[in-house]
Amino acid sequence: MRVPKLVGLMAVDARDAAETHGVLLAAPDRPDFPLTVVDYVVRQYPPPGVEVPRGAVVTIWFDLDGGDDGGDDGGGGGAGVREPRVPRPPSGGMQRELGAPGDAFEPMH
Numbered sequence: 001m002r003v004p005k006l007v008g009l010m011a012v013d014a015r016d017a018a019e020t021h022g023v024l025l026a027a028p029d030r031p032d033f034p035l036t037v038v039d040y041v042v043r044q045y046p047p048p049g050v051e052v053p054r055g056a057v058v059t060i061w062f063d064l065d066g067g068d069d070g071g072d073d074g075g076g077g078g079a080g081v082r083e084p085r086v087p088r089p090p091s092g093g094m095q096r097e098l099g100a101p102g103d104a105f106e107p108m109h
Contacts, residue, residue, distance in 0.1 A: 005048035006060055011036040014060060022054040029061050039063070 004021045006014045011033065018025045027033035043061040046052060 001052060001054050001056075003044075003046050003048055003050045003052055003056075003058055006041045006044045006058065007048075009041050011039050011041070011062070014041050018058060023052065024055060024057045026057050026059045027062065028059065036062070 001022050003023060004017045006017060006025075009017060011027075011030075015025060025033070027036070030036055030039070039062040041060045042063040045059045052058075
């Protein structure tokens with residue numbers, strides 16, 4: 001029997017798929033797994049397609065914020081999207097702020 005792909009499924013759907021394929025599930029990061037419904041599986045071991053005996057245990061992990069890591073191989077991840085910071089912070093250290101010439105609110109000396 002082959003391990004089904006569980007990554008990307010909600011907990012309730014992962015339980016159904018495991019039952020259909022004759023494997024058991026373990027979720028070490030979720031002691032309340034039997035009650036978990038809408039959290040998404042982000043990783044599994046063994047990976048999908050591996051041949052296992054009926055009743056073998058497949059370990060699954062959930063994303064804490066409910067998102068999918070986008071992987072399709074059942075591997076880990078979770079680093080998230082890294083976007084550049086725009087605008088970039090100025091280079092150098094702290095600088096004294098000087099008033100502009102003719103500024104109505106010139107600093108007191």
